[in-house]
Amino acid sequence: MxxxxxxxxxxxxxxxxxxxxxxxxxxxxxxxxxxNETAYFREHRFFDFRNHDHHASVPPVIKEVKDTADAPVTSPFFNSTEWTDFWMISNWNNSHGIREDSTWLMVNSPNNVYLEANHDTNSSPKSWLSLRTQRLPEFQTTAEIESLSAKFKFVSIRMLARTIGARGAITAMFTYRHSEELAKVQESDLEIRTSDPKNIIHCTNQPSLNSEGDIEARASKNATMPNGLEWSDWAVHRLDWTPKSTTWYVNDIQVANTEFQTPKDVSNIILNAWSDGGEWTGNMTVGDSAYLQLQWFEILYNTTEPEKRQGQxxxxxxxxxxxxxxxxxxxxxxxxxxxxxxxxxxxxxxxxxxxxxxxxx
Structure with missing residues (x-):
């Protein structure tokens, strides 16, 4: 008693x-x-792309390098405060040799980030957000969105998403702290390679190479989608970056965890769809495309910025x-x-x- x-x-x-x-x-x-690890977060944001069919339009691919990076946004939604106070759309390219094994030019474009109407009567959302990459004769056109803030310190990020399309691409959701020195980069990744079996996803803390340039087995887990799911199915992908470890889930089922090289410093949040013809992405056939599609994105987070809600x-x-x-x-x-x-x-x-x-x- x-x-x-x-x-x-x-x-x-x-x-x-x-x-x-x-x-x-x-x-x-x-x-x-x-x-996997109890944690408290101060902030919460939710982005719902399921009811924006009035903004939905699939833009034709821009096939000229000079016009790709400077393309305008594809919808008024991407000029709204709902979007612009958290996200920005990248337009950088890899002409400065971002990856040593890249075999062709890769150019990010706002034209490859768009809201797409659902024409499948067997599924419920009216629309979703699409990030597109396509292989063109002269270059790879790609898509990337990243948080305006680079001051996230520990997060739980989730997306109801799927990856579809041709072999030779990567789609990803990750935290990222930039450094000119590879050994000082801090990154927690969820990556899907469209050349892989459709039930395999990659969960990694970067850098995944040791000082000799060899793969560090403790940094990366090749996880299996649970319950017979494939990455082309709609599923809730979740990445928890907490002080001691990074943990990955699919539909709330833990699929990977590592304490090795867990990021310690403030970072960005990034989503992308890309290929550069390197060993990791593979070679996409000219004319082929692949897509990361999201019905919604949700994040719990802490930052080093001043609190937004004083007096609570x-x-x-x-x-x-x-x-x-x-x-x-x-x-x-x-x-x-x-x-x-x-x-x-x-x-x-x-x-x-x-x-x-x-x-x-």
Whole structure:
């Protein structure tokens, strides 16, 4: 009875996850991550591309190098505050030899980032975001979006996505800290090679080579999609970068984890679809294309930038996006506000409560 009296005295109420109430981000002081490593995050963003069919249009591929990088955005959506206060669209090229084994010019273009209408009556979204890469006679036209901020320090990023198209391309979701010296680059990758078997994905902390230039086995995991899924199927891909490790999930099933070379410093968030004819990407046939397509993208994060929501009482109100019945909308786990108990997930017990259970059992 001792622990029961203690729980009642402290206002702790144990409930099923389904009973946790949907709430708004403005009411959340921080977010508790359910995963391989417990972590708290201060910020949450959700980008939903499923209902933008009014902005959807597939632009024709620009076939001239000189016009590719300078192409305008493909929709007014990419000029909206919803987009521009977080993302930018890359237009750099590899003419300065980004990768030593590249065999042809690769040019990122805003023309390859667009909203696409769904014409498949067997699936529900009205639209999705597409990142396109295509092999042209003179170069590879590619797509990349990256966060405006390079000050993310620990994140949980998720996307409902699929990769489709021809062999010889890479699609990816990753954190990235740039350095002119390869050994000082910090990066956590989820990569899909369209030349691979369709159930294999690559989960890596970079750099994945040792000081002798050999592959470091501890840095990379060739993971298998669970439950018979293929990377051409819609699935929720998730990457958790936490202080001790990087963990990868597909549909909430852990597929890889490593503590080796976990990034330590602030980084960007990047999504791309590309090829350069090198050993890693493979050689795409002229005229062929591949695509990374996203229905939505979600991120929990900490940054080194000033807090955006002052006066919220720190972590007095703790929320979660894990187990929420509404994707993109958090649930309230607990609040220390007047008249509020501490609400916990059954089967997900914080360390403090575990200690109390031990002491008073």
């Amino acid at each position: 001792g622990i029961l009296r203690l729980l009642l005295f402290t206002g702790v109420i144990v409930v099923n996850a389904q009973q946790a109430a949907l709430t708004e981000d403005s009411r959340c002081g921080c977010y508790l991550l359910k995963g 009482g720190g972590c007095n109100s703790v929320c979660s996006i894990d187990g929420s019945p509404q994707v993109g909308q958090p649930v309230m786990l607990w609040s220390n506000g007047a008249g509020r108990g501490l609400v916990l997930f059954r089967g997900w017990v914080p360390v403090t409560l575990m200690i109390l259970l031990f002491l008073f059992a």
